[in-house]
Amino acid sequence: MTEQMFEHTLWRKGNKFAVKVLGAEDPSGHSPATAAVYGNPQNDCLVRVHSRCVYGEVFESDDCDCREQLRTALQMIDAEGAGVVIYLDQEGRGEGLRNKARGYAYSQEHHTDTFTSYRALGLPDDSRSYEAAAELLRRLGLTSVRLLTNNPAKVHALQENGIEVKRETWTVPVSEFARAYLEAKRQYGHMIATGQAD
């Protein structure tokens, strides 16, 4: 049975875009995967698959690059006239806000990076899943995308779920506070040039 999808429109900076929300209940209580669809996206359009970050996106913390990644993706997709931003309720690399806060507290007490802290707390480096994102892309008729990311694991995960992915090179403005976080991500496999934070 095909999963239900709820659809409506919203406005952003004078432009209308479509919102599509997968309708399945998540027993874990997470919000469903959501797509913001700009224009009439075709294969090889720009796509951002973004995981929730309350600290960066709501509190506007400068300690990570999440808010700027999301904002840059929206600007690039809006400028191109077509594309998709998929938003996933996966705080703290899939470990939830409670564990993310535990990780931050550990990092600040022990002066460790986020990955070291997660490991010290017995948490996996990254337990995010991209099946729902791939499902949403398929429902939009997309089987091949230009993905805005520097995370090879995300590229592989979408490919494993049947989406052909080309990684789109992009530069995201980074605050000086987030540089340590980006350096940690680079050491753990993200494709971030050493000078990109400048």
Ligand SMILES: [Zn+2]
């Ligand atoms: Zn963040």
